Amino acid sequence: xxxxxxxxxxxxxxxxxxxxTVTHPTRVAVDGPPAAGKTTLADDLAVVxxxxxxxxxxxxxxxFLFPRAQRYPRGEYSAEGCYFDTHDYDALNRVxxxxxxxxxxxxxxxxxxxxxxxxxxxxxxxxxxxxxVLIFDGVFLMRPELIGRWExxxxxxxxxxxxxxxAVIRERQVSSRAEVERRWRERYIPSQQxxxxxxxxxxxxxxxxxxxxPQQPVWETRTR
Numbered sequence: 001x002x003x004x005x006x007x008x009x010x011x012x013x014x015x016x017x018x019x020x021t022v023t024h025p026t027r028v029a030v031d032g033p034p035a036a037g038k039t040t041l042a043d044d045l046a047v048v049x050x051x052x053x054x055x056x057x058x059x060x061x062x063x064f065l066f067p068r069a070q071r072y073p074r075g076e077y078s079a080e081g082c083y084f085d086t087h088d089y090d091a092l093n094r095v096x097x098x099x100x101x102x103x104x105x106x107x108x109x110x111x112x113x114x115x116x117x118x119x120x121x122x123x124x125x126x127x128x129x130x131x132x133v134l135i136f137d138g139v140f141l142m143r144p145e146l147i148g149r150w151e152x153x154x155x156x157x158x159x160x161x162x163x164x165x166x167a168v169i170r171e172r173q174v175s176s177r178a179e180v181e182r183r184w185r186e187r188y189i190p191s192q193q194x195x196x197x198x199x200x201x202x203x204x205x206x207x208x209x210x211x212x213x214p215q216q217p218v219w220e221t222r223t224r
Contacts, residue, residue: 032156061138063111079190142201153205
């Protein structure tokens with residue numbers, strides 16, 4: 001394991017991105033539990049890569065949700081529902097990951113869902129540069145539907161109990177502590193436990209970033 005500053009860790013990840021040699025855009029997955037710090041890490045890595053002159057596409061699993069009416073057939077607090085019924089992986093592969101992959105035409109869309117309006121979204125089709133980098137954050141990114149579509153795989157790890165406290169702080173403007181804690185303890189944490197038991201995601205990745213202390217992270221390189 002390595003330990004250092006956040007800049008050290010981001011520099012190591014940027015170096016790993018640079019080392020990928022493919023003739024299509026480099027697709028980077030930033031996986032991890034809710035409130036582990038995935039989005040912040042992905043945003044920070046995008047800043048570093050852009051400063052190095054790379055064209056970066058930032059996208060998130062939250063823009064590939066099914067509409068709310070389709071997401072809860074097993075109930076609002078179902079862990080199985082969170083894992084099986086939430087995300088439109090077929091659309092994610094069709095409009096983003098496959099076009100940017102080997103044999104793709106690099107014409108992509110970065111969303112199929114508008115979270116604010118809870119409606120289907122169809123943003124303009126954009127053509128990526130061949131040396132662009134996709135940084136994609138989200139939960140469950142190592143599942144079988146997606147596992148073969150990443151050139152670089154990062155897992156942001158933190159104690160699941162810490163994610164509850166972070167979520168309470170993050171969502172205090174819109175949800176009570178009781179609501180957040182119920183959602184995390186009944187839906188999100190058990191769905192992560194199901195994911196770990198089913199897929200063993202940290203065995204599938206290139207880097208694990210232990211993000212309990214975001215400014216002093218510990219990271220490890222995995223071989224797969």
